[in-house]
Amino acid sequence: MRGAAGALALWALVHTLRSGIAQPGVALAFGTLIAVGELARQRPAGAPGEHDRAPLAAAGALAYALLGEVAGVPAPHGPAQTVVVVGVAGLVGTVSGPGRGPAADRLARHLLTCGCAALCVQPLYAAGPLASWAGRGHVPLLVLLGLLALTALGDAALTAAFDRARTGRPYGTLLRREVRASGGIGAAVGATGVVTALATAVAGLWALPVFALPLLLTQCALRRFAAVRATRRQTIASLARATEIAGYTPPGHARRVAALSRAVGGELGLREPELDLLEYAALMHDIGQLSLVDPVPSGATAPLPPAEQRRIARLGGAVVRQTGVPAEVAVIVERQADPYREQPVTARIVRTVNAYDDWAGRAGVPGGAPWVLERLAGGREFAPEVVAALARVLARGGRTG
Numbered sequence: 409m410r411g412a413a414g415a416l417a418l419w420a421l422v423h424t425l426r427s428g429i430a431q432p433g434v435a436l437a438f439g440t441l442i443a444v445g446e447l448a449r450q451r452p453a454g455a456p457g458e459h460d461r462a463p464l465a466a467a468g469a470l471a472y473a474l475l476g477e478v479a480g481v482p483a484p485h486g487p488a489q490t491v492v493v494v495g496v497a498g499l500v501g502t503v504s505g506p507g508r509g510p511a512a513d514r515l516a517r518h519l520l521t522c523g524c525a526a527l528c529v530q531p532l533y534a535a536g537p538l539a540s541w542a543g544r545g546h547v548p549l550l551v552l553l554g555l556l557a558l559t560a561l562g563d564a565a566l567t568a569a570f571d572r573a574r575t576g577r578p579y580g581t582l583l584r585r586e587v588r589a590s591g592g593i594g595a596a597v598g599a600t601g602v603v604t605a606l607a608t609a610v611a612g613l614w615a616l617p618v619f620a621l622p623l624l625l626t627q628c629a630l631r632r633f634a635a636v637r638a639t640r641r642q643t644i645a646s647l648a649r650a651t652e653i654a655g656y657t658p659p660g661h662a663r664r665v666a667a668l669s670r671a672v673g674g675e676l677g678l679r680e681p682e683l684d685l686l687e688y689a690a691l692m693h694d695i696g697q698l699s700l701v702d703p704v705p706s707g708a709t710a711p712l713p714p715a716e717q718r719r720i721a722r723l724g725g726a727v728v729r730q731t732g733v734p735a736e737v738a739v740i741v742e743r744q745a746d747p748y749r750e751q752p753v754t755a756r757i758v759r760t761v762n763a764y765d766d767w768a769g770r771a772g773v774p775g776g777a778p779w780v781l782e783r784l785a786g787g788r789e790f791a792p793e794v795v796a797a798l799a800r801v802l803a804r805g806g807r808t809g
Contacts, residue, residue, distance in 0.1 A: 409569060413516035416523050420491035430485045434478055437613045439497035441468035441620055446501020448627055462514065463597045463630075464623050465501060468616075469494045469518050470559065470601030471608070473526040479612035487526035494522050513570045521563045528555055556598045561587070563594075576804040581677050588679060596623060637684070640733070647731060648691040656697040656704070661765060666690040668801065669761045675797040676753065686754045688733055689740035693758050696724025696741070708766035709745075714789070717745035748791040756791040760784060760798055 429435055445465030473490050475483050485493075498515045564586035572579045600623045607615035648662040669690040673683050697704060697720060709717055725742030729735070743755040744762070751759070767780045781802070784795045 409520070409566060410512060410516050413519045416491055417495045417519055420488040420495070420523070423488040424492045427488075430489060431478065431483060434475075434483060434613065435485065435489065435493050437616055438468055438472040438475075439493045439500075441465075441616055442472075442494060442497035443501040445620075445624075445627075446498055448624065449501075462501075463600075463627055464620060465498065466518060467597045467600040467604065467623055468620065469498075469522045470525065470556075470598065471604035473522040474529055474555070474602060474605040475608060476529070476605070477609035479608075479610070485530075487523055487530050490526040490530070491519055491523045494518055517563055517566045517570070520566060521559050524562060525555060525559045528558075553602065556602055560594055560598055577675060578800075581675065584677060585674075585679070596626065641687070644688050644691050644731075644733060648695065651694050651697055654698065656700070657694050662691050662694060665693060665758070665761050665765050668765070668798070669757050671801045672757050672761060672794060672797045673754070675801055676757070676793070678753070682754065685734060685736045685740065686757060688737045689728075689744075689754060690758050690761065692728055692731075692733075692737065693724065693741055693744055693762055694720075695727050696720040696722070698727065699723040710763035710766040714745065721745040748789060748794075751791075753791075753794075756794045760790045760794045763790065764798060 442465045445468055446462050448464060449462035472485075472493060473487075475485070477483055495515070498518055502515065565583060567586045568579055568582035571577065571582045600619060604615060604619045607619055611618075645663070645666075648666075651657040652659050652662070666687050670683050670687045673686045678686065694709065697709075700720070700723075704712065704720075709720055712720075721742055721744050725738045728738040728741050740752065740754045740758060743751050744758045746755065748756050748759070764780055764784060767783065781795065781799050784790050784798070785792070
């Protein structure tokens with residue numbers, strides 16, 4: 409797909425150099441909007457699975473692809489020039505500024521989706537159907553909205569394909585996640601792109617700052633929210649290290665369980681908010697051991713009797729409720745030792761992954777990880793679907809992206 413995007417960009421560049429740039433002022437205005445959107449893009453907060461998103465840049469690129477007129481004057485830029493403007497502006501935005509390396513996957517997606525959208529709609533403008541329908545009320549808008557839905561689906565499919573190549577996770581699971589995500593910020597991006605294109609046709613380039621400002625403010629708010637999430641994650645990780653510092657659990661145990669739990673949760677199709685809660689609970693799943701008079705040998709709770717496991721889990725839930733994290737996290741911690749048929753899926757994941765890390769880390773375990781998986785699969789206290797998802801994640805080398 410990167411090769412396809414590169415070939416498309418090369419063809420578009422050659423075609424544009426031969427035919428010349430149509431309406432260079434309009435191209436510069438939209439290119440500037442895309443570059444600014446890339447510069448202000450939302451950076452990942454550090455959690456596995458988070459994306460480097462640029463909603464303002466995506467909306468500007470989509471608006472230029474759907475643009476047919478500028479203040480009543482036809483805009484004959486065509487699909488090739490659309491690809492060139494999106495590509496050049498995207499490169500300028502991604503390589504400008506300290507610490508902002510080029511985002512090849514995102515840029516390739518923008519080139520392919522915007523090129524496809526322009527290829528679908530620009531010939532209609534050139535042939536006249538959309539212009540002739542302009543006086544028929546909502547018909548042109550319905551055409552653009554239908555094209556927008558196809559573009560969003562294509563972008564979700566490409567994003568899932570890139571994630572599949574990077575993480576090895578099932579394509580269907582990744583595609584469902586992206587389709588669900590398109591109903592949030594994706595819907596705002598699409599609506600802004602369509603409205604900006606329609607408004608520019610009437611009001612000219614003044615429509616760009618008017619309709620881009622709300623999305624830019626939303627993007628800034630998302631960045632602040634991402635920063636709050638990152639701070640919360642760091643705080644919870646610091647609290648989780650208390651059991652390691654006190655010598656109750658082995659170093660790195662909580663981080664390993666959290667990373668592997670999030671990967672298993674993604675394998676099972678959990679949504680991003682559920683994955684966040686799962687990660688927080690996995691980080692703090694052993695915090696109940698701080699209330700024990702005598703530490704558990706090696707910090708491993710999996711070999712303990714069920715009643716003792718449940719007692720430690722209840723103690724942990726009581727501690728978590730005092731930390732200010734969401735109440736759902738305390739519920740997961742409390743229920744991690746319950747019979748799996750009575751547990752929510754998040755508690756099932758924490759229990760299974762914790763047992764895996766406990767047993768895999770013990771010295772003298774015969775057969776290593778394969779033996780542990782067999783032990784989990786044969787145990788009645790672990791959910792079979794979670795054990796199967798854990799085995800798939802481990803088969804890919806434990807990648808958690």
